[in-house]
Amino acid sequence: MSKKYKYGFIGAGNMGSSMISGLLESGLAEKKDITFVTAHEDSAKNIEERFGIERSKDAASLSKESNVIILAVKPGQLSDILPDIRESLDAGSIVVSVAAGKSISEIDNALLSMEVAGKLKVARAMPNTPAAVGEAMSAVCFNDRFSDEEKKEVLSIFRSFGVAEEVDEGLMDTVTGLSGSSPAFIYMLIEAMADEAVRHGMKRDKAYTFAAQAVKGSAEMVLKTKKHPGELKDQVTSPGGTTIEGVRALEEKGFRKAIMEGIDAAIRRSLEMSQN
Template sequence: MKLGFIGCGNMASAMIGGIIRNEIFSADEIIASDAFAPSLESAKNKLGIHTTGSNKEVARKSEVIVLSVKPQYYETVIKEIADVVDEKRIIVTIAPGKTLEWIGNMFGKAVKVVRTMPNTPALVGEGITGVCQNVLVNDAELEYVCGILRGFGKAEVVPESLMDVVTSVSGSSPAYVFMFIEAMADAAVADGMPRDKAYKFAAQAVYGSAKMVMETGMHPGALKDMVCSPGGTTIEAVRVLEKEGFRSSVIEAMKACTNKARGL
C-alpha cells in the first residue's frame, strides 16, 4: 500500500477521489480507516479502496499516512500509531493549528511531517492546498507529496508562518463564497428571477470572474474597473457595497478565522 488515510470523511473522500481519477495512485494502492463504519463502507463501495477498522494497520501498510481526522482527535490518533511509524514514512496533516513542532512532539521521535491545508473544492478537482514540511522531509519527498495533492487541485508551498493565513484565505473561504452566491441569488429572486436560474447566473459569474483573475494575471482591481462604466449600473452597486462595509467585513472575518486557527 502506498497511501493511507486515517479518517475517511468528506475531505478525505474528495482527496482520494481526485487522486484515483488523475491516476496518481490506483484504488488498490490506497487504504483508509475510520471510527464511523458507514463512512468506511461508503468509501469502499464508491472508491474501491481497501478499508480497515484499525488505524495501526493503515500506518503499518502505508508509505504516506494522511491524518484526516478532526484536530481534537490528533493527539489520540498519533499516540495510537506512534510505535508503528518509522523514519521512512511520511505523515501528512490536514488540521488547522497543529504545527510541525506540535506533531513531532506528539510522536516523541524523529518523524517526517508535511503539514497541509486543503479546501472543499477538492470535491470537483479545483482545490488548492497550502503545504510546508519539517526539516526531515527532503525536496524530493516534498515534491512527491505535492504530486499527490495535485491529484485534486493545486498545491502551493508556503512558510509555516503563513499556514494559518492559508486557512482563512482558502481553507475556510469557500463558505464565504457560497454565502456571496446565495446572497446574489436571493437578490435576483427578489427582483423576479426563478431561483434555479438565479443560482446558475450567480455561480457562473463567480466562476468566470475567478478564472479571469487566474488566467489574465491582471490585478483584481483593474478587472473590477473594466466592468465599472462611468455613471453606470456596476459602479452604483460597488458604491453601495463600499458604503455597507463589504471589504471591511471580509477582512475582519478572515482575520477572525486566522486567529481562531492559531488558537486550535
C-alpha cells in the same frame, strides 16, 4: 514518480474521501496503492464500495503497510490515533496531517520513538471544502526532513484535487482565514446576489446559476489573466454605466472593509484555537 508510494488514510470522511477520489481520478494512485481505516464499520463499507479500495486491519497495520500516512481525522481525534501508530513508523515514513490547528511539532513530538527520532517527515496541510469537487485550495508546510522530491510528491497529492502551494507554517492561520473559511463567505455572497435577483423577478435556481457562474468566471479571470483585480474591475466599469453605480453603492456600505474584517476574524480565531 508516484507509483512507488503506498498511501494510507486514517479517516476517510469528507476530506479523506475527497483526497482518495483525487488520487484515483488523477491517476496518481491505483486502487491497490491506497488503504484506509475509519472508526465505524458502516463508513468503512461505504468507502470500500465507493472506491473499490481495501481497508487495513487497524491504524498500526496501515502505518506499517504505507509509506505516506494521511491523518484525516478531526483534530480532537488525533490524540487517540498518534500513540497507536508511533511504533509502526520508520525513518522512511511520510506523515501528512490535514487536522486544522495541529502543528508539525505537536505531531512530530507525539510520534517520537527510538526508530524515528530526528528522522520522521511530517507535513501539515490545510485544504478547503471545494476539495469535494476537485477545486480545493490547499496550503502545505513541511518539517526540514523532506527532500525536494518528497515535497513534490506530497504537493502532488493535494494537486490531484485542486491547487496546492507550499507555505511557511507561520502562515497556516492566515491560510485558514483566506481559503479555509472563505468558501462560506462566498456562499453568502452568492446567496445575497441571488436573493436580490429573486426580488427583481428571477427564479431562484436560475439566480443561483447566474450568481455562482459570475463568481467562478471572475475568479478564473484573476487566475488566468494574472491581471490585478483592480484592473479587471476597471475594465467592467464604463463611464456613467451600471457597474460603477453598483461599485459606489458597495463602497458606501463598506463592502471591502466587511470582507477584510471577515477574513481577519477567521484568522484571529484560528490563532486563538491553535494556541489552546
